[in-house]
Amino acid sequence: MRRNRILAHAVLLTYTVIALFPVFLVVLNSFKNRRAIFADPLAFPDAKSFDLIGYQTVLKQGDFLLYFQNSMIVTVASLTCVLLFGAMAAFALSEYRFRGNMLTGLYLALGIMIPIRLGTVAILQGMVAAGLNNTLLALVLVYTAQGLPLAVFILSEFMRGVSDDLKSAGRIDGLSEYAIFFRLVLPLVRPAMATVGVFTMIPIWNDLWFPLVLASTEEVKTITLGTQVFLGQFVTNWNAVLAALSLAILPVLVLYLIFSRQLIRGITAGAVK
Amino acid sequence: MHALEIRNLRKTFGSVEVIPGADLAVEPGEFCVFVGPSGCGKSTLLRMIAGLEEPTSGDILIGGQRVNDLPPAKREIAMVFQSYALYPHLTVAGNLGLALKQAGTPRAEVEAAVKRAASMLALEPLLQRRPAELSGGQRQRVAIGRAIVRRPKLFLFDEPLSNLDAALRGQTRIELARLHRELGATMIYVTHDQVEAMTLADRIVVLNAGRIAQIGSPMELYNRPANRFVAGFIGSPSMNFLAAERSGLTPPAGAVELGIRPEHIALADHGIPARVTHVERLGHETLVHTDGEAGHITLRLVGEHDLPVDQPVHLRPDPARAHWFGPDGNRCD
Numbered sequence: 137m138r139r140n141r142i143l144a145h146a147v148l149l150t151y152t153v154i155a156l157f158p159v160f161l162v163v164l165n166s167f168k169n170r171r172a173i174f175a176d177p178l179a180f181p182d183a184k185s186f187d188l189i190g191y192q193t194v195l196k197q198g199d200f201l202l203y204f205q206n207s208m209i210v211t212v213a214s215l216t217c218v219l220l221f222g223a224m225a226a227f228a229l230s231e232y233r234f235r236g237n238m239l240t241g242l243y244l245a246l247g248i249m250i251p252i253r254l255g256t257v258a259i260l261q262g263m264v265a266a267g268l269n270n271t272l273l274a275l276v277l278v279y280t281a282q283g284l285p286l287a288v289f290i291l292s293e294f295m296r297g298v299s300d301d302l303k304s305a306g307r308i309d310g311l312s313e314y315a316i317f318f319r320l321v322l323p324l325v326r327p328a329m330a331t332v333g334v335f336t337m338i339p340i341w342n343d344l345w346f347p348l349v350l351a352s353t354e355e356v357k358t359i360t361l362g363t364q365v366f367l368g369q370f371v372t373n374w375n376a377v378l379a380a381l382s383l384a385i386l387p388v389l390v391l392y393l394i395f396s397r398q399l400i401r402g403i404t405a406g407a408v409k
Numbered sequence: 410m411h412a413l414e415i416r417n418l419r420k421t422f423g424s425v426e427v428i429p430g431a432d433l434a435v436e437p438g439e440f441c442v443f444v445g446p447s448g449c450g451k452s453t454l455l456r457m458i459a460g461l462e463e464p465t466s467g468d469i470l471i472g473g474q475r476v477n478d479l480p481p482a483k484r485e486i487a488m489v490f491q492s493y494a495l496y497p498h499l500t501v502a503g504n505l506g507l508a509l510k511q512a513g514t515p516r517a518e519v520e521a522a523v524k525r526a527a528s529m530l531a532l533e534p535l536l537q538r539r540p541a542e543l544s545g546g547q548r549q550r551v552a553i554g555r556a557i558v559r560r561p562k563l564f565l566f567d568e569p570l571s572n573l574d575a576a577l578r579g580q581t582r583i584e585l586a587r588l589h590r591e592l593g594a595t596m597i598y599v600t601h602d603q604v605e606a607m608t609l610a611d612r613i614v615v616l617n618a619g620r621i622a623q624i625g626s627p628m629e630l631y632n633r634p635a636n637r638f639v640a641g642f643i644g645s646p647s648m649n650f651l652a653a654e655r656s657g658l659t660p661p662a663g664a665v666e667l668g669i670r671p672e673h674i675a676l677a678d679h680g681i682p683a684r685v686t687h688v689e690r691l692g693h694e695t696l697v698h699t700d701g702e703a704g705h706i707t708l709r710l711v712g713e714h715d716l717p718v719d720q721p722v723h724l725r726p727d728p729a730r731a732h733w734f735g736p737d738g739n740r741c742d
Contacts, residue, residue, distance in 0.1 A: 301494035301567075304461050309555075310482030310511035323498055 159385065166190050166378035173374055190379030193366075199354065200380070203362035208387060210272055210358060211340050214279035218336045219329055221280070222287025223295075227317050229288065230295040231303070241292070247285030252278065253345060260349055270353045278346050283336040294328035295321060330395040337395075341388045359384045410473045412437040412595035413458065413563055418467035420453055420619075427453050428619045430467070435597065435612075440589050442598045444606040445616035446642070451599045452567060454616070458597065459488050459565050472562050482511070487556035488565040491572055493548040495540035501551050502527075502536040508559050526554040529588070546577045553585075557592070564596040570605060582608060603643055607631075615639050637738040640668045646696060646707045649674065651726075653733070655703040657681050658726060663741050664733035669726040671696065671709035677725035681706070685720045699724065 164180065165173045172185030179185070194200050229241050252259075259278060260269070268274040298321050306316040322329070347361040363380040366373040413435040420428040427450045435441045443451040456462040458469055460481035469476050476484045487508075495504050502523055509519045527533045530550045540548055549569060556564055569585075570578045586609055589596055600606055606613050607627045615622040615630065615638070622642075623635040634640035640648050648668045653660040656667040657680050683701030690713060697708040697716055706724060716722070735741045 299492055299494060301490035301492045302496070304456075304459070304481075305488065305490060305494040305496075305555075307461060308459060308481045308486065308488050309508035311507075319498070320496065 162378050163382045163385075166375070166382040168375075170375055173378075187375070190373075190375030190377075191383075193373065193376040194379045194383065197365075197376075199357070200359075200362060200383075202355065203357050203359045204383075204387070206272060206356055207341060207359040207384075210275045210279065211337055211388075211391075213272075213276045214283065214340050215333060215337050217276065217280040218283035218287050219333060222284050222332065223291050223322060223325070223329065224317070225284070225288045226291035226295050227321060230292045241288075244285050244288045247281075248289060252282045256345070256349055263350055270351050270356055272351065272356050274350045275346055275356075275358070278350065279336075279340045279343075283332075283340070287332045287336065290332050291325060291328055294325045298324050330397075333395050334392060337391055338388065341384075410437075411435060411470070412439065412472060413441075413597065414468075414470040414473075415454075415458070416468040416470070418454070418457065418469065419465045420450070420457060420462065421465045426619065428457075428464075431619075431621055433614060433621065433624070435595060437595055438593050440586075440596045440598065440609055440611045441614060442600060442606040442610035442612070443614045443616060444600055444603060444642075445622075447601055449616040450619035451601075451616050453619075455488075455565055455567055455597060455599045458563070459486055460484050482508075485559075485562040486565055487559045487561040487563075488567065489549075489552045489556050489569045491568040493540070493552045493572070495548055495551055495555075497540055500537050500539055501532060501543070501554075504540065504551055505532075505536075505554050505558050508555070522558045522560075526557040529557060529591070530554045530584075545573055546581065549573060549581060550584075553588070557588070562595065564594055566596065566598040566600075568600055569598075570600070570602070578605075585609060603645065607643070615642060617642075633740070634668070634732060635740050637666070637668065637734045640732055640734070640740075644670055646671050646709065648732070649704075649706045650734075651681075651703045651706070655681065656726060656731075658728050658731055661733055661741055663735045665736050666734045667726065668732035668734060670730065671707040673727045673730035674706065674708050674724055675727070676708070676710070677723050680723040680725035683722055683724055685716050685718055685722060687718065688714075688716050690714075 161177065165177060167181045167188070167190075168179075168185045169187035169189060172179065172181070172187070181187075225244065229237060229244075263269045263274045268277070302320055303316055306320050311319070342360060343358075344360045344364075347356075347358045351357070352361065359380070363377060363384070366376040366380065411434040413433070415431055415433040418428060418431045419426070431454060443454060445451050453462060457464045458471075460476065460479060464477065471484055471486065496507065499507065505523045505526055506519045509522055514522075523536075524533075527536055530553060532547075532550055532554055535543060535547060535551070540551070543551065549572075552569070566585075570581055573581060582605060589609075598605075598609060610627055612624060613627055613630055614624050617638045623630060623639045625633075625635075630639055630643045634643060637650070641650070648670050651667045651669070653665050653667055656669075658667065660667065681701065681703050683699035683703065683706055685697060686700045686705075687698040689696040689698075692713070694712070695710045695714040695716075697710060697714070699706050699708065699722060708724065733741050
């Protein structure tokens with residue numbers, strides 16, 4: 137028993153180290169000067185190699201706060217839309233019997249299997265036609281579409297688990313369908329919402345593809361796209377790239393911490409009843 | 410005027426006919442119990458009365474008013490659920506008062522109603538707690554209180570005692586009977602437990618596969634079951650059924666089967682030959698299971714009896730308590 141636990145922890149620790157190593161390396165090297173990065177990438181910064189030149193470059197490039205802000209707006213807005221509309225669609229699919237319920241569910245599930253990037257050209261044409269290219273709204277719309285299928289799929293499963301009696305009691309007590317959704321059902325599926333939130337948020341924050349295609353002008357650049365200015369064809373400003381990436385971890389880390397308490401409850405919900 | 414009237418009510422789910430057509434009238438102040446095996450449509454019937462399920466056709470009248478097109482909240486009903494269905498985010502007081510608050514009742518009135526219901530059910534010390542902090546029995550009392558607060562025309566109970574343990578169930582049953590007396594309200598109660606049905610009901614509606622098999626007082630159902638289904642469903646251990654020619658009694662014209670309750674058949678010197686297969690001693694009574702040419706027969710004997718397994722015995726049904734059924738399963742006298 138004891139030996140098994142030690143073994144299990146050893147395996148988990150090894151995995152944690154492997155998973156965190158690249159992140160650790162990025163943060164570590166963002167505090168070193170260029171020569172030290174290449175001379176000994178694994179060394180900790182010491183008095184000689186410690187250098188904040190990367191951060192200075194990034195922060196001096198005044199647009200970076202704007203990029204941050206853009207990323208934040210796009211991520212939070214998309215996340216809100218995905219959670220709100222995803223939960224509403226999931227409620228409709230799980231709660232109401234109507235013709236085509238199954239088909240609608242399947243249609244939405246299709247989005248999980250077919251990557252939205254296949255439609256990039258059509259999306260770009262559509263956005264240009266609607267005059268939305270180079271706006272943050274374009275990104276929010278695309279990310280909402282990208283996140284909805286999985287959100288609806290996961291949330292509708294959880295909502296089926298919410299007691300029917302509770303909803304019936306609400307109806308008899310005169311709660312509207314919206315009140316039943318927002319006040320009774322949503323609080324009960326909070327762990328699932330957090331799970332969906334994390335799985336939706338991270339790909340959006342990290343995405344390079346759609347900002348590059350749909351919103352590449354200076355004022356709507358996201359942080360991931362903004363970092364690309366330091367990656368040249370011939371010269372790459374590694375200090376700046378690493379510093380920018382280190383900074384980019386922070387907001388997403390904060391969001392993750394907000395969700396994580398709920399997330400763990402969501403993941404273990406089925407395991408320990 | 411009936412407190413509740415159902416006229417030719419039908420319900421189908423897709424191609425499955427759950428309720429093929431039900432007619433029923435419940436008088437004001439009556440305690441009416443729907444009983445039947447699981448899947449007989451009793452909960453569906455209740456949910457249609459509550460407005461949670463839409464009938465395929467037919468009419469529902471509450472207090473003489475047709476309510477088919479009214480939402481549940483406007484039907485002046487209250488419902489108690491098997492799973493209690495308390496609002497987890499509200500305190501007991503909040504749970505009790507929500508319906509009145511939704512209906513726009515002034516605050517002082519809501520508080521008075523909550524207080525009144527709480528004192529009826531001894532809930533005062535729990536008013537500020539949340540449902541998660543309550544025991545099963547307390548939760549059920551809150552659920553019942555939530556119904557009382559609304560002063561509905563009709564109380565609906567959907568297997569309210571099924572989640573309680575045996576001791577608490579007995580206690581809550583008596584509590585419910587007391588509430589019914591004190592409130593004088595009309596109550597519809599769904600259960601699959603015939604003990605609850607027999608002890609609580611003024612009138613029992615026995616349902617079988619969506620059809621009403623019989624409506625009557627508990628003793629009517631016990632003494633004069635209208636058909637083989639009701640005869641077999643009411644009473645525990647259930648009634649013995651024997652082919653008429655093996656019963657040792659003279660059947661009336663048209664009867665093919667004898668139904669005799671375990672308490673109405675006795676050991677005798679001669680009669681139906683059988684062999685003891687198992688004996689259950691409960692102290693105040695002894696259940697004897699026998700097997701023979703007439704099939705499996707159960708006897709209920711008062712007091713303690715010492716019968717060895719495999720002993721040959723003779724059984725004699727009490728002719729005055731015999732129930733005769735025709736080939737269609739209906740009672741014939």
